[in-house]
Amino acid sequence: MALKQISSNKCFGGLQKVFEHDSVELNCKMKFAIYLPPKAETGKCPALYWLSGLTCTEQNFISKSGYHQAASEHGLVVIAPDTSPRGCNIKGEDESWDFGTGAGFYVDATEHPWKTNYRMYSYVTEELPQLINANFPVDPQRMSIFGHSMGGHGALICALKNPGKYKSVSAFAPICNPVICPWGKKAFNGYLGADQSKWKAYDATHLVKSFPGSQLDILIDQGKDDQFLSDGQLLPDNFIAACTEKKIPVVFRLQEGYDHSYYFIATFITDHIRHHAKYLNV
Amino acid sequence: MTSEPRGAARGPSQRDLEEEVDELVHLYGLEDDDELGDEFVNENMPRIEVSEYPAYVVPGREPAVGQRDWRLSGEAAEAEDLSFGGWGSEGQCQDLREAYRYTHGRASEEYECYVIPEEEDEEEAPDVFCVTCKTPIRALEKVLDEHKEHEVTPLSKALESAKDEIHRNMYRLEKQIIEMENFASHLEEVFITVEENFGRQEQNFESHYNEILETLAQKYEEKIQALVEKKKEKLEALYGQLVSCGENLDTCKELMETVEEICHEEKVDFIKDAVAMADRLRKFLETKTDVEISAQPALEDQTLDFSDVEQLLGSINTIPAPSAPVINPQAPNSATGSSVRVCWSLYSDDTVESYQLSYRPVRDGSPGTDHAESTVTVKETYCSVANLVPNTQYEFRVTAQNRAGLSPASECAVYMTAPSPPVIKSKEVRSCEEAALICWESGNLNPVDSYTVELIQAETPGASGVTESVVGIPTCESLVQLQPRQSYTIYVRALNVGGPSARSEPATVHTTGSYFRLNEQTCHPWLTISEDGLTAVRSERKTPTREPPPSSTRFTRCVAVMGNLIPVRGHHYWEVEVDERSDYTVGVAFEDVPKQEDLGANCLSWCMRHTWASPRHKYEFLHNKTTPDIRITVAPKKIGILLDYENSKLSFFNVDISQHLYTFSCQLHQFVHPCFSLEKPGCLKIHNGISVPKHVTFY
Numbered sequence A: 001m002a003l004k005q006i007s008s009n010k011c012f013g014g015l016q017k018v019f020e021h022d023s024v025e026l027n028c029k030m031k032f033a034i035y036l037p038p039k040a041e042t043g044k045c046p047a048l049y050w051l052s053g054l055t056c057t058e059q060n061f062i063s064k065s066g067y068h069q070a071a072s073e074h075g076l077v078v079i080a081p082d083t084s085p086r087g088c089n090i091k092g093e094d095e096s097w098d099f100g101t102g103a104g105f106y107v108d109a110t111e112h113p114w115k116t117n118y119r120m121y122s123y124v125t126e127e128l129p130q131l132i133n134a135n136f137p138v139d140p141q142r143m144s145i146f147g148h149s150m151g152g153h154g155a156l157i158c159a160l161k162n163p164g165k166y167k168s169v170s171a172f173a174p175i176c177n178p179v180i181c182p183w184g185k186k187a188f189n190g191y192l193g194a195d196q197s198k199w200k201a202y203d204a205t206h207l208v209k210s211f212p213g214s215q216l217d218i219l220i221d222q223g224k225d226d227q228f229l230s231d232g233q234l235l236p237d238n239f240i241a242a243c244t245e246k247k248i249p250v251v252f253r254l255q256e257g258y259d260h261s262y263y264f265i266a267t268f269i270t271d272h273i274r275h276h277a278k279y280l281n282v
Numbered sequence B: 001m002t003s004e005p006r007g008a009a010r011g012p013s014q015r016d017l018e019e020e021v022d023e024l025v026h027l028y029g030l031e032d033d034d035e036l037g038d039e040f041v042n043e044n045m046p047r048i049e050v051s052e053y054p055a056y057v058v059p060g061r062e063p064a065v066g067q068r069d070w071r072l073s074g075e076a077a078e079a080e081d082l083s084f085g086g087w088g089s090e091g092q093c094q095d096l097r098e099a100y101r102y103t104h105g106r107a108s109e110e111y112e113c114y115v116i117p118e119e120e121d122e123e124e125a126p127d128v129f130c131v132t133c134k135t136p137i138r139a140l141e142k143v144l145d146e147h148k149e150h151e152v153t154p155l156s157k158a159l160e161s162a163k164d165e166i167h168r169n170m171y172r173l174e175k176q177i178i179e180m181e182n183f184a185s186h187l188e189e190v191f192i193t194v195e196e197n198f199g200r201q202e203q204n205f206e207s208h209y210n211e212i213l214e215t216l217a218q219k220y221e222e223k224i225q226a227l228v229e230k231k232k233e234k235l236e237a238l239y240g241q242l243v244s245c246g247e248n249l250d251t252c253k254e255l256m257e258t259v260e261e262i263c264h265e266e267k268v269d270f271i272k273d274a275v276a277m278a279d280r281l282r283k284f285l286e287t288k289t290d291v292e293i294s295a296q297p298a299l300e301d302q303t304l305d306f307s308d309v310e311q312l313l314g315s316i317n318t319i320p321a322p323s324a325p326v327i328n329p330q331a332p333n334s335a336t337g338s339s340v341r342v343c344w345s346l347y348s349d350d351t352v353e354s355y356q357l358s359y360r361p362v363r364d365g366s367p368g369t370d371h372a373e374s375t376v377t378v379k380e381t382y383c384s385v386a387n388l389v390p391n392t393q394y395e396f397r398v399t400a401q402n403r404a405g406l407s408p409a410s411e412c413a414v415y416m417t418a419p420s421p422p423v424i425k426s427k428e429v430r431s432c433e434e435a436a437l438i439c440w441e442s443g444n445l446n447p448v449d450s451y452t453v454e455l456i457q458a459e460t461p462g463a464s465g466v467t468e469s470v471v472g473i474p475t476c477e478s479l480v481q482l483q484p485r486q487s488y489t490i491y492v493r494a495l496n497v498g499g500p501s502a503r504s505e506p507a508t509v510h511t512t513g514s515y516f517r518l519n520e521q522t523c524h525p526w527l528t529i530s531e532d533g534l535t536a537v538r539s540e541r542k543t544p545t546r547e548p549p550p551s552s553t554r555f556t557r558c559v560a561v562m563g564n565l566i567p568v569r570g571h572h573y574w575e576v577e578v579d580e581r582s583d584y585t586v587g588v589a590f591e592d593v594p595k596q597e598d599l600g601a602n603c604l605s606w607c608m609r610h611t612w613a614s615p616r617h618k619y620e621f622l623h624n625k626t627t628p629d630i631r632i633t634v635a636p637k638k639i640g641i642l643l644d645y646e647n648s649k650l651s652f653f654n655v656d657i658s659q660h661l662y663t664f665s666c667q668l669h670q671f672v673h674p675c676f677s678l679e680k681p682g683c684l685k686i687h688n689g690i691s692v693p694k695h696v697t698f699y
Helices: A058-064 A068-074 A120-135 A150-161 A182-192 A196-202 A204-209 A236-246 A262-280 B012-027 B033-040 B074-080 B090-104 B155-263 B267-286 B307-315
Strands: A004-011 A014-023 A028-036 A045-051 A077-081 A138-148 A169-172 A218-223 A250-255 B128-130 B135-137 B152-154 B340-345 B354-361 B374-378 B382-385 B393-402 B413-416 B435-441 B450-457 B467-473 B477-481 B487-496 B507-510 B527-529 B535-538 B560-562 B571-577 B584-590 B605-613 B616-622 B629-632 B638-644 B649-654 B659-665 B672-678 B682-687
Touching (some): A014 A068, A028 A058, A028 A120, A045 A262, A120 A138, A138 A150, A138 A262, A150 A218, A182 A196, A218 A236, A218 A262, B152 B155, B155 B267, B340 B393, B527 B560, B584 B638, B584 B649, B616 B629, B638 B672, B672 B682
Parallel strands (some): A138 A169, A169 A218, A218 A250
Antiparallel strands (some): A014 A028, B128 B135, B128 B152, B340 B382, B450 B487, B571 B682
């Protein structure tokens, strides 16, 4: 698969690049950002995947989060894909900011007209890693995933649906229980249809209940002043309760005064990178 | 060779050697004395012959004595005179040495006798050797009558055997020379000693005799003085008598004249005066005149008392009692805990048969400490006195003794025994990866000067097992620098002026992780600390007892205890085993954290608190009463705590799943100690000596 480099900037001794490629799963051109730390020049590094939230592209994370220093120090390759297929010309894809373009919800859609392109789950878990492994100095055995909001939801479900694939997972203000929050209901309804049993397969709180292993160590940061928290979109309590029940190790931090923005992400991104480095650099 | 009268000191071997040499000389026709003799004789030097002592030249004080020939026998020398004159003087010894240097300096090869001369005359040269006659002969002569029956060997063979024999004898000669040289130098020493002894005796005699003479002179003076006094007495008495006699005479004469005058007077006047005169005369004549001589002319014989002079004469032959020895100050490090080595020396060249060393412990002023003196008799000028008490001062005095009596006692010297070894408080040893804090008990009632800590790194390839010492420690504790991940054996010694004590019992330190124990002094009364100082238990209480009074060291309101962490910066890691169902608090606090408050309720402590309110676990990370909002889904059973002074951080971990829980940023301007509390009955167990796990290193 041909990769086209869109940009390259040196940052903290490494290189922040953006590539474009033709995606098979999504049937369109997709961009992704990739940071290669200094260590990548001399050897293979572990890979850390970042999934962004609603309305984001591959640009938000790399320009706002300030993650480069930690990634450089810990020697991690950080990959940040887009949040949905682009330019597919599907009717209704731009109607809402929380459904369609920029709101892929990291599922494989089963409903028409989304099922052809909106296969973000497969893209993130299969196609993109294969692409990265083939073209960049990464160790295919060492992979972790994290994200924000909808991306947090995406990270959690990817990790829970693929025990052992990811060494660690963490999230910023994730949508923990989409099947009962407004965002989730809207998205799943659109992508997966009315059968709610199909929705559970993409719900972190539900997935935890049947998660076989306890190998995961989950770090979640949540801004206390996050409006979406108070709007009931995020529902972390449900997830924590389920994890407590299943004895899945979670450290959930409610951060006083912080909101849903990238300022919040920037504050704690170093903790998350370190969290992953601990498991990736073993 | 000349033959001389031999001295009695000559041995028989000497004579044989001479004869052999003579024979060989004769054999080889080396009759010419001068050839051989010249090599040895030097006119200006004393004459040296191989088998005889050289003659001594006496530069001496009395030229009349002239050259003294050693070869004169002992009796002859005595006959001369007793004045050995310059014997033993510098010059003589000098000559003796020079004489020997002359012979000693010659290599054996130089001796002419090693050279076997070639036969010069070829014609009619003897070519066989007659063993019987011991003479070379011509072969032809063999058949002659003279040598007909004799054994004959070829001349060359005879030459060889003769050579060998000569060499052997030369070797023996050399040995003899060395022996004699040694003997002579030994004699030289004896020489000198005799002279010294003489000198001492001479001085002794001189002083004694002077004493006697002085005593005699003094006695003479005394006696004469007494006689003079006596004479004066007598003369005065006599003079007195003379004077009164004279007076008497005058009176008589006067009376007589008066009587004559009366007789020439008229009858009437005469009768008047005569009666008066008759009275007067009568009275006068009645008084007795003493005509006895009051003083006897003869002066009494004086008795002369020479008993003390006799005594002095009697003591002349005895050696004096010695003078007081000089006792040395204590040599450093010469004492042990129970013994000291006392040394002294003689003040002068006294003859001493034995010494008496007396000692007692120095009085420290308190009643009942008057110890009896002990005495020991020795022949040497030193003594190791044992069975003493450690870390104690003793006074020592020594007297010298010989036949004449005891010397006065020497000055008193104070010696001190080394201290007893200290006792390391093993339970209180604290350590981390870079250092250890050791404390100990002195082991001695009285103070010592200082302590020494000895460290031995355990034998590993790369470690030398060398002992390192830290000296001059003034108090009973020491913080020592160590290498990480090693094992050390540590000893302590006490030191005083007498020397170091024996080593204490060892303590072992492993510099893996940090080691500390719970401090009983800080422990709330409701907590029980285990023997090993690592477990704290709060038991069920049916009826809670009264709260103890406030204290600055002991927790009162808060059922807590602190650990004693080594005061070294860097990082420290330990783990606490907890009961998921119990309410506990673990963290760190400054030493002066208020003991009436809960842990984490002030800014002098940081801790993690777990509260179990079934079925929920509540976790708080408290400092200054505030905590972030943190939920933890899996209750840790073992909590790892990392204290990082460098980065001012305190982190908590779930050890079993290597999960990071929380990190405080804390300003640690002073040292902190681990702290623990149990809000409900339960138990906390501390695990020490763990090096920082990898997952923790990320924090």
